[in-house]
Amino acid sequence: MSRNLSDEPGSALADAVARALDAQRDYEGQRATRLGRGAERLTAPAGAALRRLVPPVVLRRALRGADAAAGLGMPGGPAAHDLDDIDACDAVAIAAQKWAVGSNAATGGVAGWFGGLGLTLDIPATLSLAARNVRDTGAAYGFRGDDEAERAFRLMILELAATRGLEARADALGRVNALSRRLSDPVTRAAAAQATDWLLDKMVERVARQLGLNLLQRKAAQIVPIAGGVIAAGVNASFQTDVSRAARYAYRQRWLMARRLIAPPPEPARAKPARRGGQRRKGPAGEGA
DSSP: OOOOGGGSOHHHHHHHHHHHHHHHHHHHTOOSOHHHHHHHHHTHHHHHHHHHHSOHHHHHHHHHHHHHHHHHTOOOSSOSSOTTOHHHHHHHHHHHHHHHHHHHHHHHHHHGGGHHHHHHHHHHHHHHHHHHHHHHHHHHTTOOOOSHHHHHHHHHHHHHHHOOSHHHHHHHHHHHHHHHHHHHSHHHHHHHHTTHHHHHHHHHHHHHHHHHHTHHHHHGGGGSTTHHHHHHHHHHHHHHHHHHHHHHHHHHHHHHHHTTSSOOOOOOOOOOOOEETTEEOOOTTSOOO
């Protein structure tokens, strides 16, 4: 269901866009959920040991399989809400968050009773629900594509959700915004699609590394049988909340760009080659004009 934005009363559209822009700025200034940060501090020593037990190759395989599996269960047909109403899109996205948070808290609560054995089952379940969470949020804003560029974008959202540290988070936000800009323009989208094999491999590697640093550290306390159930339920819920926040930010940004309600972020400035006496400096291999 869709309608022309020009049919909306100017004040109503302006108010909705203003709220959306406020939400974008709020997210850019947010940190991880408090439970996520607290769990990371408490379980840092055990998290290092757990990362050795769950190597990056396992996370890479789980990531690739999770996104593909999540796509199989996506409903088809037109959206039941007005895709030109940002408030309606936000409401559907928040409903997707509630489903993901509740589902993953339940899986964590059950798996935590079995300590380390349950953890080996809960990690794939958590990644599968995170992948579905991202896809459902994208669909809420009208983005249902499943080409390689969209897969790379979904991985970038997971990376953003798992990234900690102000500088690293700013870099992850920059990557999400840069790809949002490329996907909002048909010409640059086609160019991005030509490099997706390399981009996907790089993104899977980077997201697996971030999940190894963040998600496994959060879940380390789950190794303790029985008591781990309570911890795992809370940690899973906080992780899915972080995923939902990142996904809403990313897809809301694309929604705004697609309707020309905000300007796409500019390309990063490229350094010009240094010149000396009107000539380029020669590189280490002697190249240059």
